[in-house]
Amino acid sequence: MNNGRQHGIHHYLGYLLVGSFLLLGMVSCDFFKKKASPQELFKQAEQSRKDENFVEAAQLYDELINRHEKSELAPAALYYSGICKYTLSLRAPGKREFDQRKGDLSDSKKDTYSQWIKYLSGREDQFLYLDAIDKFVYKGLEFKTLLDRYPASNLADDAAFQLIHTHLTAKAQTNTLTIEAALQLYAEYFTDYPQSPYRQKGIEHLMQLVSQYSQTMLNHEEIVTAYQHLAQTAEGLPDLEKLAYLLGTQFLKVKDLKNAAAILNAPSLIGIGVVETASTRLNIRSGQGTEYRVVGKAERGEQILLLSKSGQWYNIRLQDGTIGYAHADFVREYQP
Incomplete structure (x- = not known):
């Protein structure tokens, strides 16, 4: 009987020892972790x-x-x-x-x-x-x-930029994205982080959104207001003029001349023109005549903004903001 009891004790001690080793191993792993x-x-x-x-x-x-x-x-x-x-x-x-x-x-x-x-x-x-x-x-x-x-982290502007991306991605996936809301978000970002290198990327992102989700541009007056606020915070960014051009052309495609002129800060607008040269680029000149200097060029098939027309010359605006004159023989007015 004593042998049986001793045998049981030995088993108990063995289990206890194994359990202790397992517990020690777990604690040790956690300790080193x-x-x-x-x-x-x-x-x-x-x-x-x-x-x-x-x-x-x-x-x-x-x-x-x-x-x-x-x-x-x-x-x-x-x-x-x-x-x-x-x-x-x-x-x-x-x-x-x-x-x-x-x-x-x-x-x-x-x-x-x-x-x-x-x-x-x-x-x-x-x-x-x-x-x-x-x-x-x-x-x-x-x-x-x-x-x-x-x-105060140097990654704060990075995080804020990514937060805008995640927010707008979710809005796009649920078909609740509006361009005016995107403009407002980036205007706030530019105000909070005026020195951020992501500012230019923000303009590029907005241009991408305008191109992809132009069907959401329903309230043109709110878009104009939001863009004007953005423009005040994004002064000097290279592609700001391109963003205005892109928004303006979207308005012109639905014949909203008033808001297109407002967003482009133009006194008047006729509409959109399409360059129709035989093969070369169209010279954009500083005045109404071939004797005036060339201030820019437009590619064949390129869309340009028509501000006004006098005789055989259109006063036009290019995507980069250049304003000049193009001969009417090489421009066709765009009809949506």
């Missing part, structure tokens, strides 16, 4: 991001943020965590799309998309799944957090 420096975590995250392992990269950035909130690398970790999550929301297929396509995907691609969808679906505080359009939308949480916690 906690000891990972911000620099080590950031380096691992950066490599994962460069390798396009976006889920792993985001998890490493988030670990750095949670364990080393006061580190000088925390703002960068927040920013790049947001970049990874925004990229995932854009690249990942929707749930239904994945179910329909997975039979044609390679095993590696199938595993990648499955991992992405699981990650996006499990973080409702960071992503919104729009069932109606089968899309994931990133809410921009990391960019907002960076701006709240570290407003």
Whole structure:
């Protein structure tokens, strides 16, 4: 009987010893994990991001943020965590799309998309799944957090710029984007960050939106007001004139001469002209006659703005803001 009791005790002690080793191993792993420096975590995250392992990269950035909130690398970790999550929301297929396509995907691609969808679906505080359009939308949480916690960071303007992108992307995906709202958002950004190198990219983004979503330009007067506010904050940016030109031509296509003139700051407008030369570019001159100097050139087929007409000469405006004169023999008035 004593032998049986001793045998049981030995078993108990054995289990206790094994359990102690397992517990010690878990504690040790957690201990060493906690000891990972911000620099080590950031380096691992950066490599994962460069390798396009976006889920792993985001998890490493988030670990750095949670364990080393006061580190000088925390703002960068927040920013790049947001970049990874925004990229995932854009690249990942929707749930239904994945179910329909997975039979044609390679095993590696199938595993990648499955991992992405699981990650996006499990973080409702960071992503919104729009069932109606089968899309994931990133809410921009990391960019907002960076701006709240570290407003003096040199990445603040980067985060604010990306936050505008995420907001407008979500609006476009849900068919609620308006050009006047986009103009207003960038006007606020230019006011808050007057020295940001992203200002020019903001103008380029607006031009892209106007080209892609011209059908949303319904309230022309509000667009004019929003653009004029933007122009005050974006003075000197190279493509500002091009943006005004693009907006003006969209108004002219629906024969809104009044608002086209207002946005172009022109006293009057006739409409849009199309250059019709045989093969060469059309000379734009400083006055009504071939003796006047050439101030610009327009390509064959290019659209130009017709401000007024006197005799055989149009007073015109080019996309870059150049104003001059073009002979009427080489310009056809555009008819929508």
